[in-house]
Structures are given as structure tokens and as C-alpha cells.
Amino acid sequence: MSQTIPWHTLQPDLFTRAQVLLDDEWLARDEALAPVLPTVLARQVGQDWHKAGTFRHHLVGVARALALWQQPREVRLLGLLHSVYGNAFVDLVKFDPERERARVRELVGERAEELVHVFCTASRAQFVQRVLAGRIEADGSVVLDDRVLSPDTVAAFIVVSMADTAEQWFSWQEDIYAGFPEVTRRPQATHWAAALWPGPMRPASGMYAQISRLGAALRHPVLKNLLPIPPVFDGCQRDLSASDEAAATSLYWSVIQQDQPLVDPAAAIAVLEQAARLNPWVGEPQMVLAQLYLITGRHAEAKAAAESALQCFSCWGNAWDKRVQWDAWMAWARILRQGADTGEWPERLDKLNNVALKPEAS
Numbered sequence: 001m002s003q004t005i006p007w008h009t010l011q012p013d014l015f016t017r018a019q020v021l022l023d024d025e026w027l028a029r030d031e032a033l034a035p036v037l038p039t040v041l042a043r044q045v046g047q048d049w050h051k052a053g054t055f056r057h058h059l060v061g062v063a064r065a066l067a068l069w070q071q072p073r074e075v076r077l078l079g080l081l082h083s084v085y086g087n088a089f090v091d092l093v094k095f096d097p098e099r100e101r102a103r104v105r106e107l108v109g110e111r112a113e114e115l116v117h118v119f120c121t122a123s124r125a126q127f128v129q130r131v132l133a134g135r136i137e138a139d140g141s142v143v144l145d146d147r148v149l150s151p152d153t154v155a156a157f158i159v160v161s162m163a164d165t166a167e168q169w170f171s172w173q174e175d176i177y178a179g180f181p182e183v184t185r186r187p188q189a190t191h192w193a194a195a196l197w198p199g200p201m202r203p204a205s206g207m208y209a210q211i212s213r214l215g216a217a218l219r220h221p222v223l224k225n226l227l228p229i230p231p232v233f234d235g236c237q238r239d240l241s242a243s244d245e246a247a248a249t250s251l252y253w254s255v256i257q258q259d260q261p262l263v264d265p266a267a268a269i270a271v272l273e274q275a276a277r278l279n280p281w282v283g284e285p286q287m288v289l290a291q292l293y294l295i296t297g298r299h300a301e302a303k304a305a306a307e308s309a310l311q312c313f314s315c316w317g318n319a320w321d322k323r324v325q326w327d328a329w330m331a332w333a334r335i336l337r338q339g340a341d342t343g344e345w346p347e348r349l350d351k352l353n354n355v356a357l358k359p360e361a362s
Helices: 012-020 037-041 055-068 073-081 101-108 110-121 124-132 151-168 171-176 207-217 232-236 242-256 266-278 284-295 299-316 326-342 349-354
Strands: none
Touching: 012 055, 012 299, 037 073, 055 073, 055 151, 055 299, 073 101, 073 110, 073 151, 101 110, 110 151, 124 151, 124 207, 151 207, 207 232, 207 242, 242 266, 242 284, 266 284, 284 299, 284 326, 299 326
């Protein structure tokens, strides 16, 4: 007997918060971020390359996740500005840390600027290593080689690191940073195939397990009450193993790459169901499964899968499968839920081009 698929229930409050963030104007309405945005955009962040998009795309994606997670002003500002002084991972310097700290401090306030500066100048790799190793002191602080981070800083850095990593990590970065946070120096000439950007755009096969461990660190007795806990991984109460994540990604990608039978969808459905069992915390496998259920006339299962996918998308605020952006995944999942609700789904392939979300189903 097959194991039950752990579908998630769509939480109306969380879904409503996510819907607000689908509008590109949400930043202009955010009381904390709107006054800062023109100054950031004036530094040409929309023209800089960054992983799966531009630097603007990355900064906004991190800030969006933190807004969705209902983080306080200083943490949301840290998300928007987290790399603007540059850091060990990127050479993007949008504000000179030697000359412009006062300018940033005037813009965002003393505490937010301090968080941004420390986030850019402390060893991020060492911080992640310490947290993953459980080396958080009894008082909630983390001791690095060159400084001690206070508990409130530790909590903020964990939450922002979760959002930062989830927004940008995919197969290309997974290869060039293989083993992160322990990164081995590898010659590009030898590993030229891994160097070719953007690569196959496969979702991460190990990083979300690491994010779940960062989230688990927020259960520390001192840290757990300092900031709102992100809703991912059931409010950071559940862990994802690296082996389950790797297997789930491989199964999902085998369907996307059409490495399953192409006439009878039974094998693809079975493979995606197993992917959803192994990693129930990302929405894309469940969303693809919802469409296969619709194609085969299994409307009740399609609705359960689509709503579970929407719950996952609403928890993250960023895409796991970065071939398209988060808002597009949200839009298609809502179309699938509508089809499951109405019992209507195109029989003809070309009619997929006609599907649209009806106002009453939004």
C-alpha cells in the first residue's frame, strides 16, 4: 500500500499576504522599504547580473520573503540592502563602506545600517558553519573569529540567510559552490561545463535541507521569541534530510526532462507523488502533479495538490524551480485550482493557451 501524500492545507491569511506581494507595486506601499527604494534603484541594481536574474531581482526577492514572513522593519531593510557594501561572495559594491555609511545610516536608521554593515563584513560562511554545527551559545550569541554576534543579530542573520539562499540557489550555483559552506577551490578550466551559466536550471538538490537546519536553529531557547518564525517547514518545526531532498529533486527533474514514459502519464504521476512525499515543502512538484491529475480527470486530487502547492508558494515567496519566477508559479497553480473546482480543463492541447483566471476564483 502506497504511503499517503502529505498535502498541505491552504491557510487563507498566508495566501492573502502572498497575493498582495504578487503586485509589483507592493514595494511602493511598504512603509519601511518604499522610502529607501529610489536610492537603491539609482545605484543601477537593475543592470547588475546576479545568479538567476539581476541584483534588483535578488534584493527584491529577499525583501519579499521577509515581508511575507512578517519580519520587523530593520530585518526587512537588511534583506533589501544585505549585499550593498559588497561581501566575500559578490564584488557588487553599491555603497562605499568607507565613505557612505553615514548616508545609509541617514536613509535607514542606525540599527538597520549596523545590521547591513555587519552582514557584509562578517564571514557569512563561518556564521553558517557555526549555526549548522549547533555552536550557538547558551545566551543566543555566536562567536566568530573576529567578533561576537549578539542574539538579536544572530536571529536576524539566520532569517535573512534563509531568504537570501532560497531566492538564489539553483543547479549552477550549487555546482560552483559545491559543498557550501565548505567550498573547495576548483579550476574553472577543468570544470568548464559547470561554469556555463545558467546551466540546466535544475532546482537545488541539497540546499533546502540546509535551510531547514538554519530554521531549526531558531528554536534555540533564546532565539525563538526574538523574531516571527518563518512559515516554511511547518514554522521551522520540521527538518528535511539532504538525502530526501536530493532524491525528490532527481525524481521531479526526470519528469520535467521527459525521462518518463510520454504516452501514459501513470509513471510520471507515481514519480511526482514520491517526490512530494520526500520533499513536501516545495510547491512545484505538487503543482505539476495537479495538472497531471486534471488531465486524467482526478479533480479532487488535483484540487488537493494545487492548494498544497499554493500553500508552499505562499510560505516561501520565491521559486524553488527558477526556470520561471515565483509569481508565475503562483498564477498557474491558481489556474489549476480553478480547473479542479469547476471540473473544466481543456481536452485539446492548443486550448491550454486560452485558460485564464476568473475573478470569482482568484
